[in-house]
Amino acid sequence: MTIHTDRLSDPAVRAFVGAVNAGDRASLLGLLTPDATMADDGSDRDLADWIDREIFSSHGHLDVDSESRDGRSLVAGYRNDTWGEMRTRWSFTVEDDGRISRFETGQA
Template structure:
């Protein structure tokens, strides 16, 4: 999860997908999303950044101020599922 956050903050699309399993999925505000399209729109083309405020559940839940050039700043919760050392799913939504 730390590698995923670091990739987001570095704007590193390649490192972001390297931190994910090949079949990773994402849910945003309770709706399943196409991972590649979502990441491009919500993170990489809009300069997304996470300022992590709280880490819980053995690092698998993070609350952060998330900022991008589309939506500005908001408090977001990220919940990660990890399989074989890589993130296989994450759910994100307003905290």
């Protein structure tokens, strides 16, 4: 059963999922620290290139199935026009100011 975005526990993660699903690049970038980093399947990637390619230019969408670590770890169905649909895991590091400094994703 999918968890509605509005019911996700962590405010930063909730806003991240909402921005991805709305295709709102500006909002997503506003949620990240200036030096934010990310990894995909265990390998660090260029953040700006990755979000453009894997989220925005390919119409990425997250359907969250479960959350843990007070909402900072997710298991979700992720789909985009490039890869289709897959089961993924997401983990977020949220700073004291409420912005995300790192996220990691990969197949679950």
